[in-house]
Amino acid sequence: MEYIFKIFRFDPEKDKEPYFQEYEYDFLPNVSVLEALIIIRNELDSSLSFRYSCRGAVCGSCGMIINGNPDLACRIKLGILNTKEVVLEPLANLEILKDLVVDMVPFWKAYREIRPYLHSENKFPEKEQRISEKQMERIYQFINCILCACCYSACPVVSKDENYLGPAALAKLYRFVKDPRDRRPYSFLKKINTQEGAWGCHTIFKCVEACPKDVRPVDGIEGIRRKLIIEKLKRFFGIKK
Amino acid sequence: MLKYDVLIIGGGLAGLSAALRISPGIDAVVISKVHPLRSHSVAAQGGINAALANHPEGKHDSWELHAFDTIKGSDYLADQNAVELMCKEGISTIYELEHMGAPFSRFPDGTIAQRPFGGGGFPRTCYSADRTGLVLLHTLYEQCIKKNIKFLDEWLVCKLVIANDKCLGVIAIDLSSGKIVPIKVKAVIFATGGYGRVYLRTTNSYINHGSGIGIAYRACIPLKDMEFVQFHPTSLYGTNILITEGARGEGGYLINKEGRRFMEDYAPHTMELAPRDIVARAIQREIETGKGVNDEYVYLDLRHLGAEKIKKKLPGIREIAINFARVDPIEAPIPIQPAQHYSMGGIDVNEKCETIIPGVYAAGECACVSVHGANRLGGNSLLETIVFGKIAGIQASQYVREGYSDTQNEQELHNSVKEIKQKIKTWLSRTSGTKAHELLNRLKIVATEMVGIFRNEKHLSIALETIRQLKEDYNKAHLASSNLKFSQELINIVEFELMLDLAEVIAISALNRRESRGSHYRTDFKERNDEEWLKHTLVTFTEKGPQISYKDVIITKYKPEKREY
Numbered sequence: 001m002e003y004i005f006k007i008f009r010f011d012p013e014k015d016k017e018p019y020f021q022e023y024e025y026d027f028l029p030n031v032s033v034l035e036a037l038i039i040i041r042n043e044l045d046s047s048l049s050f051r052y053s054c055r056g057a058v059c060g061s062c063g064m065i066i067n068g069n070p071d072l073a074c075r076i077k078l079g080i081l082n083t084k085e086v087v088l089e090p091l092a093n094l095e096i097l098k099d100l101v102v103d104m105v106p107f108w109k110a111y112r113e114i115r116p117y118l119h120s121e122n123k124f125p126e127k128e129q130r131i132s133e134k135q136m137e138r139i140y141q142f143i144n145c146i147l148c149a150c151c152y153s154a155c156p157v158v159s160k161d162e163n164y165l166g167p168a169a170l171a172k173l174y175r176f177v178k179d180p181r182d183r184r185p186y187s188f189l190k191k192i193n194t195q196e197g198a199w200g201c202h203t204i205f206k207c208v209e210a211c212p213k214d215v216r217p218v219d220g221i222e223g224i225r226r227k228l229i230i231e232k233l234k235r236f237f238g239i240k241k
Numbered sequence: 242m243l244k245y246d247v248l249i250i251g252g253g254l255a256g257l258s259a260a261l262r263i264s265p266g267i268d269a270v271v272i273s274k275v276h277p278l279r280s281h282s283v284a285a286q287g288g289i290n291a292a293l294a295n296h297p298e299g300k301h302d303s304w305e306l307h308a309f310d311t312i313k314g315s316d317y318l319a320d321q322n323a324v325e326l327m328c329k330e331g332i333s334t335i336y337e338l339e340h341m342g343a344p345f346s347r348f349p350d351g352t353i354a355q356r357p358f359g360g361g362g363f364p365r366t367c368y369s370a371d372r373t374g375l376v377l378l379h380t381l382y383e384q385c386i387k388k389n390i391k392f393l394d395e396w397l398v399c400k401l402v403i404a405n406d407k408c409l410g411v412i413a414i415d416l417s418s419g420k421i422v423p424i425k426v427k428a429v430i431f432a433t434g435g436y437g438r439v440y441l442r443t444t445n446s447y448i449n450h451g452s453g454i455g456i457a458y459r460a461c462i463p464l465k466d467m468e469f470v471q472f473h474p475t476s477l478y479g480t481n482i483l484i485t486e487g488a489r490g491e492g493g494y495l496i497n498k499e500g501r502r503f504m505e506d507y508a509p510h511t512m513e514l515a516p517r518d519i520v521a522r523a524i525q526r527e528i529e530t531g532k533g534v535n536d537e538y539v540y541l542d543l544r545h546l547g548a549e550k551i552k553k554k555l556p557g558i559r560e561i562a563i564n565f566a567r568v569d570p571i572e573a574p575i576p577i578q579p580a581q582h583y584s585m586g587g588i589d590v591n592e593k594c595e596t597i598i599p600g601v602y603a604a605g606e607c608a609c610v611s612v613h614g615a616n617r618l619g620g621n622s623l624l625e626t627i628v629f630g631k632i633a634g635i636q637a638s639q640y641v642r643e644g645y646s647d648t649q650n651e652q653e654l655h656n657s658v659k660e661i662k663q664k665i666k667t668w669l670s671r672t673s674g675t676k677a678h679e680l681l682n683r684l685k686i687v688a689t690e691m692v693g694i695f696r697n698e699k700h701l702s703i704a705l706e707t708i709r710q711l712k713e714d715y716n717k718a719h720l721a722s723s724n725l726k727f728s729q730e731l732i733n734i735v736e737f738e739l740m741l742d743l744a745e746v747i748a749i750s751a752l753n754r755r756e757s758r759g760s761h762y763r764t765d766f767k768e769r770n771d772e773e774w775l776k777h778t779l780v781t782f783t784e785k786g787p788q789i790s791y792k793d794v795i796i797t798k799y800k801p802e803k804r805e806y
Binding site for chain 2: 014041046047049052053057059060061097098099101115118120129130131133136139144146179181182
């Protein structure tokens with residue numbers, strides 16, 4: 001079937017303004033958007049830039065906006081788009097470096113800010129720490145996150161407030177908060193007890209819609225809020241200091 | 242000019258594992274052509290082996306038995322001292338990963354869960370459902386953030402510069418600008434992964450061009466055992482995305498178009514859990530003798546495992562099958578076929594990850610220690626990356642502190658920059674000619690058809706001839722776009738030259754090895770021949786072409802015997 005691709009083009013050093021370039025090509029409907037992009041680049045225009053790696057929806061490289069929805073280009077087959085017009089744009093809420101390649105620095109900065117690592121007393125281990133599968137199950141949803149930034153791109157709060165940590169970083173934080181091995185001090189959680197942190201989310205659920213891995217970041221954000229309230233109450237009633 | 246003490250090329254598991262072991266005070270950086278979390282390690286699924294003896298049926302497991310299984314699996318080509326080291330270290334490595342926060346699945350008693358894998362005497366593969374690579378890569382990256390490790394993301398190393406037989410530095414391309422940058426270093430660790438994309442059908446990521454191995458080869462560091470290419474039995478028909486061996490470990494069946502579990506004809510005792518070389522050959526044989534579906538694939542049937550087990554133990558596989566093949570394994574069998582998966586061969590190193598050049602180390606899939614010999618067991622590659630990554634980091638640190646002396650002339654680095662800039666100029670100046678991706682497509686077809694699961698002299702000779710023709714054509718290659726910012730065209734043309742080298746080395750090594758061993762199966766020499774071929778192949782780059790030599794296999798206590806499953 002003949003598809004018409006309208007692809008966002010922009011090189012900040014060369015172009016005054018972004019523009020859309022059209023490419024027509026005959027593809028089978030079981031070709032993915034990523035495969036199509038690679039063919040277009042190879043056959044029609046080698047100046048086209050986009051990121052990719054695993055093509056199996058696990059590395060998080062190829063997030064982009066496909067006919068209006070943030071998703072991974074590798075997992076979307078042309079056939080399911082139900083239209084022969086395919087509009088491809090870079091992820092939103094991030095600066096454009098070239099064409100579909102965005103500057104991920106703010107996204108990684110937010111990720112680093114939540115201190116995304118297990119806080120534990122790092123003794124040399126002789127055995128594993130025993131944890132029940134039930135406890136592990138509570139974090140499985142969140143370890144599925146591949147940090148593709150589709151949620152970050154979809155988040156209406158990020159678009160208004162660039163200091164907001166965003167759904168992926170907060171969901172990652174909850175992954176650690178919920179891990180029975182994590183010994184993160186409350187003083188750290190207090191730091192995100194702000195509008196730029198846990199309270200910034202307006203629960204519009206755009207991130208849940210956008211996530212290609214069913215992480216449901218809002219669940220994590222609400223979990224952190226619950227934790228913050230409980231910890232505050234404990235301190236109010238003098239159960240904890 | 243950028244300067245570091247240690248440069249680690251590659252941000253996958255081996256690279257990050259090395260980075261975490263660099264001694265304090267040593268200025269190290271991880272350079273990677275993609276963001277580290279986009280590395281191919283992320284795609285590993287089924288698990289990582291270690292004799293923890295947590296499984297009720299594995300209480301008598303030990304690292305010695307793990308070593309035996311690995312050596313037998315390798316068809317006795319692995320260096321036994323290195324295997325013993327890996328299997329012994331494996332146990333503490335898992336505990337360490339667990340303490341770093343790796344979310345392993347658990348048994349009811351709270352210990353790390355283990356599942357059976359091909360060629361393993363006991364269930365000893367530790368896992369996190371079927372996304373073990375994802376969680377381990379994220380865990381190590383998290384530790385790197387904690388330790389403030391430096392990264393150069395989206396930089397492609399394109400040359401290793403050696404002067405006076407010592408490491409001087411590398412030349413890299415900053416992909417965000419297309420600039421060519423010299424980097425002076427005291428030591429370099431290759432952790433660049435495999436070359437799967439030399440093949441048409443591969444489970445590997447698009448980025449797996451294997452250029453790291455090619456760079457070392459061009460610097461005259463020998464490549465070892467490159468004829469041993471692993472074909473994974475179960476890749477998803479169509480896209481060749483990996484379907485983990487864990488699916489069979491959890492009890493999945495392989496069935497042909499007649500609905501028969503054909504593995505009973507090939508490995509009656511272990512059935513679907515025979516080592517990968519045997520299962521891949523069996524599937525290919527079924528397809529070639531008309532017992533495949535549409536002469537293309539067979540089925541991996543998980544239906545009898547039930548919805549609950551599939552959802553819990555294999556959620557990623559279910560997601561992949563639904564997303565990429567429109568098949569829900571709860572309701573229908575998954576169409577699968579063998580595909581290139583892993584390289585047992587690689588940069589020749591010893592058990593300390595040292596190459597023949599002081600200051601140059603290699604670890605992980607790009608290296609050949611050898612712990613996998615002629616065939617790798619599933620679950621051993623993740624273990625190798627972490628154990629040997631660690632060793633490489635320790636060794637490189639020690640070298641910088643004790644072995645390094647700066648008598649080096651930087652001129653050689655500037656010369657190399659000029660040389661690469663000139664090359665790019667030439668590619669750009671040609672207004673017509675072949676594009677790298679066209680040559681690459683031709684290479685992939687010949688590799689898959691002629692240097693695949695079943696090999697013979699005629700096919701291998703045709704492959705070599707074609708590869709040499711492609712090398713000629715490469716001299717006429719051109720770059721169509723002059724904008725070198727985030728230019729995949731530039732990456733392709735740089736890496737493709739090295740891929741051609743690798744393909745040549747694979748084919749020539751395979752042509753010379755006149756026996757069948759592990760993954761290397763010659764239809765004209767069907768038997769293993771220990772008398773003549775119990776030795777490693779080494780191939781060294783020379784201006785006149787690849788030069789072949791051999792070296793002995795290190796045997797400690799496991800005597801080569803017939804390999805039956």
